[in-house]
Amino acid sequence: MAGVGIGPGSAAGPVARMAPPPDLPPPRPVPAERAGEEVAAVLGALRDTAAELERRAAETTGSAAEVLAAQALMVADPALGDRAEALIRQPVRDDGGEGTDGPHALAAAFGEFRAALAAAGGYFAERVADLDDLRDRAVARLLRLPMPGLPEPGHPYVLVAADLAPADTALLDPSRVLALVTERGGPTSHTAILAKALGVPAVVGCAGAAQLTNGRRVLVDAAAGTVTADPAPRAVAEAAAREQRRRGRAAAVSGPGRTADGHPVRLLVNLGAMRELADGAAADSEGVGLFRTEFLYLDRETAPSVAEQVAAYREVFAAFAGRRVVVRTLDAGADKPLPFVTAAGQAEPEEQNPALGVRGLRTAARDGGKLLADQLAAIAEAVRGTDADVAVMAPMVSIAREAAEFAGRVRAHGLPLAGAMVEVPAAALRAAELAAACDFLSIGTNDLSQYAFAADRTLAGLAALLDPWQPALLDLVRMTAEAGARQGRPVGVCGEAAADPELALVLAGLGVSSLSMPPASLDPVRASLAAHTVDDCRGLAERALAAPDAATARAAVRTATREG
Ligand code: PEP
Ligand code: MG
Numbered sequence: 001m002a003g004v005g006i007g008p009g010s011a012a013g014p015v016a017r018m019a020p021p022p023d024l025p026p027p028r029p030v031p032a033e034r035a036g037e038e039v040a041a042v043l044g045a046l047r048d049t050a051a052e053l054e055r056r057a058a059e060t061t062g063s064a065a066e067v068l069a070a071q072a073l074m075v076a077d078p079a080l081g082d083r084a085e086a087l088i089r090q091p092v093r094d095d096g097g098e099g100t101d102g103p104h105a106l107a108a109a110f111g112e113f114r115a116a117l118a119a120a121g122g123y124f125a126e127r128v129a130d131l132d133d134l135r136d137r138a139v140a141r142l143l144r145l146p147m148p149g150l151p152e153p154g155h156p157y158v159l160v161a162a163d164l165a166p167a168d169t170a171l172l173d174p175s176r177v178l179a180l181v182t183e184r185g186g187p188t189s190h191t192a193i194l195a196k197a198l199g200v201p202a203v204v205g206c207a208g209a210a211q212l213t214n215g216r217r218v219l220v221d222a223a224a225g226t227v228t229a230d231p232a233p234r235a236v237a238e239a240a241a242r243e244q245r246r247r248g249r250a251a252a253v254s255g256p257g258r259t260a261d262g263h264p265v266r267l268l269v270n271l272g273a274m275r276e277l278a279d280g281a282a283a284d285s286e287g288v289g290l291f292r293t294e295f296l297y298l299d300r301e302t303a304p305s306v307a308e309q310v311a312a313y314r315e316v317f318a319a320f321a322g323r324r325v326v327v328r329t330l331d332a333g334a335d336k337p338l339p340f341v342t343a344a345g346q347a348e349p350e351e352q353n354p355a356l357g358v359r360g361l362r363t364a365a366r367d368g369g370k371l372l373a374d375q376l377a378a379i380a381e382a383v384r385g386t387d388a389d390v391a392v393m394a395p396m397v398s399i400a401r402e403a404a405e406f407a408g409r410v411r412a413h414g415l416p417l418a419g420a421m422v423e424v425p426a427a428a429l430r431a432a433e434l435a436a437a438c439d440f441l442s443i444g445t446n447d448l449s450q451y452a453f454a455a456d457r458t459l460a461g462l463a464a465l466l467d468p469w470q471p472a473l474l475d476l477v478r479m480t481a482e483a484g485a486r487q488g489r490p491v492g493v494c495g496e497a498a499a500d501p502e503l504a505l506v507l508a509g510l511g512v513s514s515l516s517m518p519p520a521s522l523d524p525v526r527a528s529l530a531a532h533t534v535d536d537c538r539g540l541a542e543r544a545l546a547a548p549d550a551a552t553a554r555a556a557v558r559t560a561t562r563e564g
Contacts, residue, residue, distance in 0.1 A: 001227045001228070003205045005202070005226070006196055006203070006204060006222055007520075008222060008524045012231060013217065014155070014216065015160045016153045017212070021132075029099070031098055038102045042084045045106065045139075049134065054072045062275065062276065064171075074134060080109050084102070088105045133148075150172070156177070159180050159181070163185050172198060174199065178220075180204075180220075181227050182203075196518060201223075209227060217229070217231065224554075224558070246527070249531055258530060259530070264513070265529055268288055268326070268515065268516040270288070270518055271292065272295060274316075279519055280519055288323075288324065290516045291316060298336060300340070306377055314382045322387055326391045326393055327391070328394070331396065361396050361406060373409070379392060379413070398427055399430070401437075419439055419441060421441075423443075423448050425448070436489075441480060442494050443480055445473065449468060449470065468496065469503060474541070477510050484511070490513045492512060498515035504528055504529060507541075508529060539560070540560055543560060544557055
């Protein structure tokens with residue numbers, strides 16, 4: 001059964017499915033005099049559900065805590081309680097008749113919000129699983145039924161679910177859960193993000209998993225994106241031996257990224273929120289390859305002040321003292337809309353295609369360029385007195401002139417290193433001009449795939465087109481790396497592609513000189529590089545480029561590395 005593989009490695013074991021959600025009892029009419037009581041019980045269930053999630057958020061750290069806190073906020077939204085209350089009271093007010101009972105009112109209120117999210121599509125539609133989970137928890141609490149959630153089979157298991165709720169994924173104990181398989185969910189769903197952070201092999205969007213029943217043995221190969229039911233003992237033994245070798249290699253190497261013959265490939269971390277700072281700084285890396293500064297701006301009515309930014313940047317630079325930190329300037333727009341950015345350009349009509357609209361560096365032209373000027377001033381101020389090796393790069397650069405103007409502005413603030421992200425096919429095609437206009441290039445493979453294949457990066461259904469092994473994407477990487485080399489400018493990769501240990505070999509073979517990834521991916525990528533010479537990497541890159549499609553490219557490289 002095929003799906004989207006998340007993270008490295010493989011595991012085999014018996015299936016245990018998620019406990020089912022609570023069944024709603026038959027409707028129970030609520031007379032007017034009981035409506036108050038019914039409403040109080042519903043509001044209490046919502047409050048208790050939020051409190052429980054907050055408690056669990058406080059007990060965990062990192063992305064798990066972030067997801068749980070976001071869920072607590074969702075369920076605490078007063079609009080939900082208001083809507084359920086209206087459903088309980090409405091018929092009573094209108095005609096003196098009987099209202100809807102609490103559990104049905106609650107489920108209906110969640111249903112309305114769910115429909116709105118699903119209709120919004122993309123990132124929002126992927127949050128539908130969060131809402132379903134919250135509904136089940138709140139309804140179970142109201143009915144005093146056991147909480148739906150993780151199974152307890154009493155032995156290690158492969159967790160199988162239609163779609164995993166973040167609240168459950170956050171509680172997964174990697175020593176009990178051998179692997180994760182979900183029928184739904186895309187590569188950017190919370191399940192995928194958390195599975196990666198936990199280092200548990202996962203296959204999401206695997207429709208065939210619906211047939212898997214408790215106790216059935218499966219082999220989950222995350223690297224291949226496959227789930228095999230009733231695998232042959234030999235296949236399990238081979239996968240286990242491969243997994244042991246992989247873990248052994250990962251544990252054996254440390255320090256700067258190097259191929260077996262000493263060719264350096266810088267290994268860096270991606271940083272997307274201040275709460276990731278401690279783990280990111282503690283990881284064995286040469287610094288930060290992508291500091292996503294959007295988090296300072298999102299969910300706000302006005303831009304953060306320069307002083308506020310200086311404080312945040314200082315904290316990051318201090319944590320990475322003596323190491324490289326690549327700060328990416330604000331990447332707003334599309335799936336990260338900012339009210340004060342869009343409001344600034346009021347002359348613009350509503351965008352029909354936000355991913356193709358005023359986003360990334362394009363927002364810098366808004367509002368007289370004040371947002372970018374303030375951000376560069378804050379970075380320059382924060383750099384003073386730190387010995388972090390700070391560079392600044394712009395997202396969504398399309399043409400060389402933009403890169404040159406950006407580099408000019410960066411240097412005018414006394415910042416020595418300016419780079420351009422290559423996320424738009426036009427930028428890859430003209431990478432030589434871009435490279436000449438600034439100091440380094442960094443390929444954002446997530447957006448580069450989206451724009452090269454005209455495929456929304458948040459849609460699970462388009463995962464095959466967005467597969468970073470697509471030979472056409474690799475062509476664009478090769479072009480960019482070669483152009484950078486001709487201009488004497490380093491070219492890195494900071495999209496998800498950099499986190500795949502086998503693809504990392506191909507990227508190194510194509511001439512990429514740094515890879516930036518989530519901290520959990522550093523060790524497997526480091527080990528993979530250490531096991532191959534730079535010539536091996538070039539050979540693997542040729543195999544991948546020669547393949548007719550992503551699956552063949554991946555298989556060709558896997559076969560070659562296993563033979564070697
Ligand atoms: C990318 O597009 O690959 C990238 C690294 O930027 P982001 O994922 O933040 O858009
Ligand atoms: Mg991007």
